[in-house]
Amino acid sequence: xxxxxxxxxxxxxxxxxxxxxxxxxxxxxxxxxxxxxxxxxxxxxxxxxxxxxxxxxxxxxxxxxxxxxxxxxxxxxxxxxxxxxxxxxxxxxxxxxxxxxxxxxxxxxxxxxxxxxxxxxxxxxxxxxxxxxxxxxxxxxxxxxxxxxxxxxxxxxxxxxxxxxxxxxxxxxxxxxxxxxxxxxxxxxxxxxxxxxxxxxxxxxxxxxxxxxxxxxxxxxxxxxxxxxxxxxxxxxxxxxxxxxxxxxxxxxxxxxxxxxxxxxxxxxxxxxxxxxxxxxxxxxxxxxxxxxxxxxxxxxxxxxxxxxxxxxxxxxxxxxxxxxxxxxxxxxxxxxxx
Numbered sequence: 001x002x003x004x005x006x007x008x009x010x011x012x013x014x015x016x017x018x019x020x021x022x023x024x025x026x027x028x029x030x031x032x033x034x035x036x037x038x039x040x041x042x043x044x045x046x047x048x049x050x051x052x053x054x055x056x057x058x059x060x061x062x063x064x065x066x067x068x069x070x071x072x073x074x075x076x077x078x079x080x081x082x083x084x085x086x087x088x089x090x091x092x093x094x095x096x097x098x099x100x101x102x103x104x105x106x107x108x109x110x111x112x113x114x115x116x117x118x119x120x121x122x123x124x125x126x127x128x129x130x131x132x133x134x135x136x137x138x139x140x141x142x143x144x145x146x147x148x149x150x151x152x153x154x155x156x157x158x159x160x161x162x163x164x165x166x167x168x169x170x171x172x173x174x175x176x177x178x179x180x181x182x183x184x185x186x187x188x189x190x191x192x193x194x195x196x197x198x199x200x201x202x203x204x205x206x207x208x209x210x211x212x213x214x215x216x217x218x219x220x221x222x223x224x225x226x227x228x229x230x231x232x233x234x235x236x237x238x239x240x241x242x243x244x245x246x247x248x249x250x251x252x253x254x255x256x257x258x259x260x261x262x263x264x265x266x267x268x269x270x271x272x273x274x275x276x277x278x279x280x281x282x283x284x285x286x287x288x289x290x291x292x293x294x295x296x297x298x299x300x301x302x303x304x305x306x307x308x309x310x311x312x313x314x315x316x317x318x319x320x321x322x323x324x325x326x327x328x329x330x331x332x333x334x335x336x337x338x339x
């Protein structure tokens with residue numbers, strides 16, 4: 001079986017974590033994945049004057065897909081071919097599946113997202129919120145979460161017993177650091193009160209993107225591919241602050257799942273898919289306000305028994321429901337049902 005997968009490339013979180021990382025597992029099942037990443041970005045340049053040239057180049061490249069994507073059993077499209085614009089999705093050859101892990105329909109009225117959904121035989125969504133939306137525009141909709149590499153994530157059973165300070169951490173792209181703003185005052189208070197016992201780490205690609213108030217109290221760790229396997233097992237708590245918005249409801253809790261795969265209890269905003277995962281077992285806390293973030297962190301730092309139990313539960317749920325192997329098995333069921 002041959003699959004074409006049109007992604008934004010290995011440097012795109014969606015492209016890597018929903019397609020790229022699965023290639024070897026698919027190959028073991030006799031499925032070859034041909035990943036197609038555009039040379040011309042799906043997103044417009046920041047400079048307005050450059051956009052007409054960009055759009056023409058992007059459209060011309062997408063037109064070549066009509067010939068390039070022939071011969072596969074199915075083509076997976078990760079979102080629209082050009083962000084917010086309906087283009088040649090309907091004219092691509094063969095059977096197509098739209099794979100969505102963000103609320104892409106919130107941009108420009110969602111016309112391009114709906115067009116992509118209607119152009120495909122089915123839509124695979126990363127969570128229930130996305131599935132509820134796309135079920136209005138396609139009869140075949142299913143949920144496959146973004147998987148985490150549990151098999152390669154080792155556990156550090158001694159992380160709480162070492163004499164050095166415990167680590168509370170956050171990992172992610174610079175753009176998501178803004179979610180810390182509503183709770184920064186209470187986090188500052190906590191890390192000041194526990195400065196002798198706790199180290200706050202932020203793992204991201206750009207140190208200058210860290211809010212100035214957090215820069216004073218955190219240790220910056222430069223992101224590199226695979227850093228989660230080195231860093232996360234050392235941590236005592238993983239953080240994922242969010243705000244309650246329609247865009248956040250489309251997020252697929254990947255950061256939270258990464259922490260869980262390392263056996264690390266979580267303190268996360270209880271919005272969207274985060275709340276769904278929190279409801280599956282005692283794996284951490286879902287504070288609504290800044291004071292609750294303080295008390296949640298205090299509990300997990302001071303009570304090692306709770307920390308250990310929550311971390312064990314988190315690992316079990318990640319392994320049972322969100323492993324890469326589970327994700328591939330879900331895709332195989334979809335192929336059998338839809339193709």
